Amino acid sequence: MRRPTQRPTGFSLIELLVTVAIIGVIAAIALPSYSDYVRRGKITEAHASLSDLRLRAEKWFADNRTYVPGAPDWRTLSGTRYFTYTCNTPAITATAFTCTATGVANENMTGFQYTINESNVRTSTFTGLAGWNNSTTCWVKKKGESC
Numbered sequence: 001m002r003r004p005t006q007r008p009t010g011f012s013l014i015e016l017l018v019t020v021a022i023i024g025v026i027a028a029i030a031l032p033s034y035s036d037y038v039r040r041g042k043i044t045e046a047h048a049s050l051s052d053l054r055l056r057a058e059k060w061f062a063d064n065r066t067y068v069p070g071a072p073d074w075r076t077l078s079g080t081r082y083f084t085y086t087c088n089t090p091a092i093t094a095t096a097f098t099c100t101a102t103g104v105a106n107e108n109m110t111g112f113q114y115t116i117n118e119s120n121v122r123t124s125t126f127t128g129l130a131g132w133n134n135s136t137t138c139w140v141k142k143k144g145e146s147c
Contacts, residue, residue: 036142040142042082042107042108043082043114043141045081045082046083046103046139047114047141049077049085049101050085050099050115050122053077053085053087053099053116054116057118059074060074066094067092067093067095067118068093068094081104081107082103082107083103083109083114084102085099085100085102086099087099095118096117096118097118098115099116099117100113100114101113111127112129113125113126113127121136122138122139123135123136123137123139124138124139126140131143131144135147
């Protein structure tokens with residue numbers, strides 16, 4: 001009496017290597033796109049916070065007829081993570097201010113800088129970031145975008 005032959009179960013080494021290669025190609029394509037998507041999400045913090053600072057400055061100016069801060073200081077922000085904010089370069093005067101958001105290195109935002117001033121002029125400056133276009137008229141939100 002003959003025994004029926006059993007077929008081996010499982011995957012062959014070649015099938016496994018082909019699957020790993022396909023996953024590697026998909027990851028190589030998807031990861032840079034995902035990283036850009038995450039950065040765009042972080043950029044919204046800068047835009048929202050700078051807009052908030054400008055509104056605070058305008059409220060302060062309406063009440064005090066000067067942008068020079070007093071108590072409470074309209075330049076104080078809390079809950080920020082991806083950018084640091086300054087509103088004193090160049091020096092705040094009675095009729096002018098400029099606020100800047102600078103990307104935090106630990107959050108993978110090195111090279112990003114956004115500004116706004118009393119006239120609502122918005123600028124975007126990118127240092128060492130390929131594909132990002134500087135602008136003197138608006139806030140650039142994503143790679144390759146221009147105003």
